[in-house]
Amino acid sequence: MDQLRCTGCGRIYTLDPRMWRCACGSPLDLQFKPVIIKDQIRKRPPTLWRYREVLPIEEEEHFLSLGEGMTPLVPLEYHGCSVLIKVDYLYPTGSYKDRGAAVLISKAKEMGVDAVVEDSSGNAGCAIAAYCARGKIACEIFVPESTSKGKLEQIRSYGATLRRVEGTREMTAEATRKAASATYYASHCWNPYFLHGTKTFAYEVWEQLRWRAPDTVVLPVGHGTLLLGAYLGFKELKEAGLIQTVPRLIGVQAVSCAPLYQAFERGTEEVPPLGDTETLAEGIAISNPVRGRQILQALRETGGLVLAVREEEIGDALKEMGRNGFFIEPTSAATMAGLKQYLLHKTPKETVVASLTGTGLKSVGKMV
Ligand SMILES: *Cc1c(COP(=O)(O)O)cnc(C)c1O
Numbered sequence: 316m317d318q319l320r321c322t323g324c325g326r327i328y329t330l331d332p333r334m335w336r337c338a339c340g341s342p343l344d345l346q347f348k349p350v351i352i353k354d355q356i357r358k359r360p361p362t363l364w365r366y367r368e369v370l371p372i373e374e375e376e377h378f379l380s381l382g383e384g385m386t387p388l389v390p391l392e393y394h395g396c397s398v399l400i401k402v403d404y405l406y407p408t409g410s411y412k413d414r415g416a417a418v419l420i421s422k423a424k425e426m427g428v429d430a431v432v433e434d435s436s437g438n439a440g441c442a443i444a445a446y447c448a449r450g451k452i453a454c455e456i457f458v459p460e461s462t463s464k465g466k467l468e469q470i471r472s473y474g475a476t477l478r479r480v481e482g483t484r485e486m487t488a489e490a491t492r493k494a495a496s497a498t499y500y501a502s503h504c505w506n507p508y509f510l511h512g513t514k515t516f517a518y519e520v521w522e523q524l525r526w527r528a529p530d531t532v533v534l535p536v537g538h539g540t541l542l543l544g545a546y547l548g549f550k551e552l553k554e555a556g557l558i559q560t561v562p563r564l565i566g567v568q569a570v571s572c573a574p575l576y577q578a579f580e581r582g583t584e585e586v587p588p589l590g591d592t593e594t595l596a597e598g599i600a601i602s603n604p605v606r607g608r609q610i611l612q613a614l615r616e617t618g619g620l621v622l623a624v625r626e627e628e629i630g631d632a633l634k635e636m637g638r639n640g641f642f643i644e645p646t647s648a649a650t651m652a653g654l655k656q657y658l659l660h661k662t663p664k665e666t667v668v669a670s671l672t673g674t675g676l677k678s679v680g681k682m683v
Pocket residue numbers: 410412438439535536537538539540541542598599601644646647672673674
């Protein structure tokens with residue numbers, strides 16, 4: 316039986332589908348020791364399930380798959396530097412959130428859960444709804460009113476019940492927590508199984524670089540589910556002796572909603588919540604990151620940092636990436652704007668990977 320450990324007070328719990336956080340209020344991590352078998356990996360189809368030994372699902376029959384994983388790693392000349400772009404919007408639902416949802420909903424299925432709730436600014440809701448459809452699990456998604464129309468339509472198309480909540484994003488979270496007292500909370504930010512899905516980002520990059528880690532990884536960061544997943548994956552590889560160092564992790568936020576940037580700059584351990592703010596980058600418009608403490612720790616441990624980008628920089632990067640053949644959502648343009656800032660400090664031999672997390676197709680109404 317899986318065991319969970321509190322990230323705040325260290326208390327250990329045996330897995331219970333009704334419990335989504337510690338009694339002390341902190342998020343839980345899964346206690347997990349992976350076995351990595353390179354030769355097995357090579358033989359399998361190119362989906363994230365090729366790393367099944369490192370995924371916390373017991374039985375293969377419980378894997379819920381829509382063919383996700385092994386997204387391309389494409390070279391790009393960007394502001395005078397060679398970088399590698401992980402095209403993570405090439406997922407069944409159009410964002411990297413499928414990594415987390417595939418594993419989390421497979422686990423829910425394995426536990427015999429038949430209904431879930433989730434709250435999201437859009438892409439996580441789409442991913443959870445799609446995998447619930449695949450697993451024939453009832454699904455209810457709470458979204459703030461400001462969510463892009465394309466994402467709302469997509470969630471509805473998977474047969475999920477959509478609850479649009481008026482008011483702030485925090486009010487959406489509050490409404491969901493109420494629902495979660497009776498139904499399994501398939502939360503991308505609270506549920507630790509989600510991170511064991513997003514960690515496949517690290518395994519794929521490692522394999523695509525011929526079993527090496529890059530030096531630096533640039534990722535968008537709101538609740539940090541991709542950043543913490545990447546950290547977890549690279550850390551597992553390091554502990555298994557398969558890479559030497561965990562790459563430097565660079566998080567990118569929008570200046571108009573940058574709680575992690577502010578906390579990092581101030582050198583604090585906790586992330587004080589901000590009020591609600593608006594940014595084009597809706598995927599990282601998170602004023603109160605659930606795992607803020609862990610994110611800061613991962614950034615500091617890897618010698619990374621947080622960069623903040625202005626709305627004009629996001630708009631410019633969006634246009635520029637379109638001219639390079641990548642049609643992305645503004646949140647991913649924020650990553651590229653952050654990458655541009657970072658490249659001023661890149662050394663010639665450094666391998667830098669950035670992720671394009673979301674497709675542009677869902678947010679056309681929001682763009683200029
Ligand atoms: C969710 C999302 C992010 C940010 O993920 P966090 O877990 O909040 O850090 C980035 N880009 C896109 C496209 C997303 O959907």
